[in-house]
Amino acid sequence: MPDPVLHRPANPHDSAHLHVSGQARYVDDEPQVPGLLHLAFGLSTQAHARLLAIDLSAVHAAPGVVAVYTAADIPGANDVSPIAHDDRLLADGEVIWHGQPLFLVAATSRDAARKAARLGQVTYDPLPPLVTVEDARAANSQVEPTQRMAQGDAATALAGAANRVSGTFSMGGQDHFYLEGQVSLARPGEDGQVHVLCSTQHPSEVQHLVAHVLGVSSADVTVEVRRMGGAFGGKESQAALFAAAAALVTAKTGRPASFRCDRDDDMVITGKRHDFDVGFDVGFDAQGRIEGLALRLSARCGATLDLSPGINDRAMFHSDNTYFLPNVEIVSERLKTHTVSNTAFRGFGGPQGMLAIERVMDGIAAHLGLDPLAVRMANLYGPGRDVTPYGMTVSDNIAPELIARLRSDSRYNERAKAIAAFNATSPVLKRGIALTPVKFGISFTAIHLNQAGALVHVYADGSIQLNHGGTEMGQGLYIKIAQVVADVFAVPVAMVRITATRTDKVPNTSATAASSGADLNGMAAQDAALKIRERMVAFLARTHGCAADDVAFTPDGVRVGGELLRFADACRKVWMGRVSLSATGFYATPDIHYDRATHKGHPFYYFAYGAAVAEVVVDTLTGEHKVLAVDILHDVGRSLNPAIDLGQIEGAFVQGQGWLTTEELVFDGKGRLLTHSPATYKIPTASDRPKRLSIALWDGANRQPTIHRSKAVGEPPFMLAISVFSALTRAIAATAPDKRALPPLDAPATPEAILRAIAGHRSA
Structure with a gap:
């Protein structure tokens, strides 16, 4: 085959001209055909309760209502789950999270459906809800048994280490906040067939689940997706709920049905990124090289299994990042709570595992009084130090060279010295700088999906x-x-x-x-x-x-x-x-295998690498911060389209920055999500973009024979934003530079969290 011609100047996004002109058609842009019904769910107001009775007489009588359905009206399986058959389309007998759909309203307008859905009279027998990780652990409530991944002898190495540090921290979840919310449009075909336009990342799964709900074959259901207005993992398993609801109404009435979810309802009904509590105990030498590590990752999974096994497995896989851990034990708790089931989100658990090990690196550096970059460099994979905790040899390691180039190109050493001098004379504003790397495994860890x-x-x-x-x-x-x-x-x-x-x-x-x-x-x-x-x-x-x-x-x-x-x-x-x-x-995909029972194998075809330098400033009186400058060097192999890849890197970085700094999900003690709109949930805006953001692509082809030797770019850049969190940690540490302790900063680093960390560090 001749040399590819596609590596000429990058082609623009195929829909770019349609996006900017407003002509790109999404599901809800389809013309409203005669007889179209609009849908809304009636939602549970309890997080955990037995359903004693549901009186829907007022719903039926509401203006515009054509039909109302409960679990008893589903002709097939009452199941929209990706794995475990535990996600109900409509609750039956029990509710297990606040906002769970109880009944489905079909009306002649969207407003009529939404108003009617609020009129249902539900009688509950309330049960105690488990809301937090601590609640679930105390009740021994898990979606699956605790998993363990190990290499070497962590306990012996820890006991013999010259230096030892332990700590805990938490990281919050994240709402996908796609521009286009969950939406599906079902249209009837001949002989019981259904055509579903759906905003989903997984058309075949939606097809199969819709078929099961209707009690028909997959061949009777066609799912179509032209484009989505964002997804980020939130439309992998979650879209099936809305598609199945629309298809059910179409099958029952013979009329087309549209379900466009309201933003508040969308945030309440759909899953988020898993929030984690992390505990670590690390032993290391005088240079900061890790000798033993015990790491505990405790995830709030929510009320059902969803995709939690794979997400938490990937958190374990990425708890090494770019570092060789000769003696390590990673314990992963998958805790079941009466909150909306958490789900796939860009990185699929990888960001949580990677943030954990980067926090360990910062803790070692603080204890030894070293630049954290020196500790990171001392622990990198290299010759004779190249086997991961899951037994895979890292054979494509470019992290040392990539980090060295970024360190030089970004003038990291000079800037670190200048920041130290600034902090020594600035009592209120404190600056910080950090360089953090990324090594992200590419492949589905569920092998059959490759x-x-x-x-x-x-x-x-x-x-x-x-x-x-x-x-x-x-x-x-x-x-x-x-x-x-x-x-x-x-x-x-x-x-x-x-x-x-x-x-x-x-x-x-x-x-x-x-x-x-x-x-x-x-x-x-x-x-x-x-x-x-x-x-x-x-x-x-x-x-x-x-x-x-x-x-x-x-x-x-x-x-x-x-x-x-x-x-x-x-x-x-x-x-x-x-x-x-x-x-x-x-x-x-060839050459991949994995034994989940032992957590050993070769689950990834290759790794994508990257590194970022972030510089921040913190106002120690208010807790507010600014990201001043970011330099990124990222590995996409031989880029299929550099313009597209650069856009993905920038978007992923800013989204990661949002997860770690501004996006805070708050549940009350009754399991209600309080941050369910743009008024209470703060995604990053244009003003949060670093004043200077420099992105360069690593100029190396993939060693594996991927398509034109390119590499994946969707998820790996997300974790480059960990550099911002580490830089904030250093800025906070500068408020009491004599303390050789890791500032107690939790994610997201909101102003309140930063002020708590400053107070905790000063009193350490």
């Missing part, structure tokens, strides 16, 4: 239609895959028509998640396109009397022996010769 399919049609006029199992949520996946297909035929990407993801075109797809969208679907689409190209080569060689090697696809056309054909002319010749110009493609 597969993808694609469908490519080449038409007789030379135009190309592309379909695959990946979904577009703004991240630029579609344009990347279109570039791959265009490259196979050496044609402009404008000749490739991108089509919506549909379960009737490519079946049994995996979620667009785990940063694997381009890896999996790019290879599948290339496989389909290569099949067509090989048929074209064979036909053209045969009919022109030349060898197959004498047929070449070039940007100027298809060269056949000494003749140059336009691509469109070559396609017409092949079609006239009765050769198929349509093909399916398939790809399954």
Whole structure:
């Protein structure tokens, strides 16, 4: 195959012109057809209770109401869960979290449905709710047994260490706060079939769950996704609830049904990033090199299993980050509470595990009075120190070189000295700087999900239609895959028509998640396109009397022996010769395996690396802070589209900064979410973006034969924002520089949390 042509100046996002002009169509932009019903849930006002009675007479009588449904009206399975069959479409007999759907209202307008849903009279027998990690631990309430991952002998190493530090801290959850909320539109087809337009990352899972709820086969349900207005993991398992509700109403009434969730209800009903409590006990030498580590990760999983096993496993996987841990024990508690079930969020547990080990590094540095970067460098993976706690050898380690380059390019040493001098003379404002690395494993740790399919049609006029199992949520996946297909035929990407993801075109797809969208679907689409190209080569060689090697696809056309054909002319010749110009493609990630019983194996195909330097300033009187400057060097392998990748890196960093500094989820003692709107939940805005944000791409190809040697970019940059949290820790430490202790800072580092940390550090 010739060198790729797609690595010319980056193509813009395929929908960019539609986004800025307002012409990009999302689910709720579909024309409202006659008879359309609008839906709303009646929600539980208790976190834990037995349902004694539900009086819906006032709901039925409300203006505009056409139908009201409870669990008894579901023809198939009352189940919208991804794994454990424990997520109900509508509660039945018991409620297990505040905001759980109890009944479903279908009305002639959205406002009518929402108003009517508030009229249900529910009689509860309240039960004590478990709300916090401490509540669940005391009750021994778990969604699955505690897991343990270990290497070496942590207890012996800790006992013999010359230096030892222990500590605890907490990190909060995070709401996805996608611009487009949860939304589905169901339309009736013939003979009981249903077509569902859904804002979901996992069309096949939605298809299967809708089929189960309706009691029909998967072939009777088609799910379609053209684009989402953001998802971040929140539309991986969570979208099925709303799709199933819409499909149920359509199946019952024979009318189209739309469920567009209100923002407040969306935040109450849907899961979040898992919040964690962390405890650590670390032993180390005089240079800060870890000799033994005991790490406990305690996650609030919520009321049902959802995706908690995989998320907490990935937190364990990433508790090493870029560091060799010769003797380590990682214990992971998966605690069950009467709060909304937490779910997938960008990084899928990786950020929580990575923040834990970076906090350990900062604790070691504080104890020894060293620059935290020196401690990080001392613990990096390297020759003879290259086996992870789960038994995988790190064979593609570029972290030392990448960190060294960023350290030099960002002038880290000079800036650290200048900040120390500033802090020595500034009594109120304190500055901090930190460089933190990222090593993120790429692949689904549920091995069967590492597969993808694609469908490519080449038409007789030379135009190309592309379909695959990946979904577009703004991240630029579609344009990347279109570039791959265009490259196979050496044609402009404008000749490739991108089509919506549909379960009737490519079946049994995996979620667009785990940063694997381009890896999996790019290879599948290339496989389909290569099949067509090989048929074209064979036909053209045969009919022109030349060898197959004498047929070449070039940007100027298809060269056949000494003749140059336009691509469109070559396609017409092949079609006239009765050769198929349509093909399916398939790809399954090789060389990965994992034994969950022992937590050992080779779960990742490769690692993506990165590092960031963050500089901050803290007002010690108010607790407010500013991120002044950020320098990022990130590894995307041989970038498929540098413009798209740079956008992903910047967006991920700012979202990570929000998780660690401003986005605070607050539940009261009754399990009610108090921060369920933009008025009470603070996502980062343009003013929170660092005044100077410099992003560069690492110039190295992936060692693994991924699509054009590229690397995933969706999740890894999120964890670059840990540099902000570490820099804030150093700024707080500067308020009492004589104290060799880690400031007690919890995430998110809100002004209140920073003031508490300053007071705690000064009194340590």
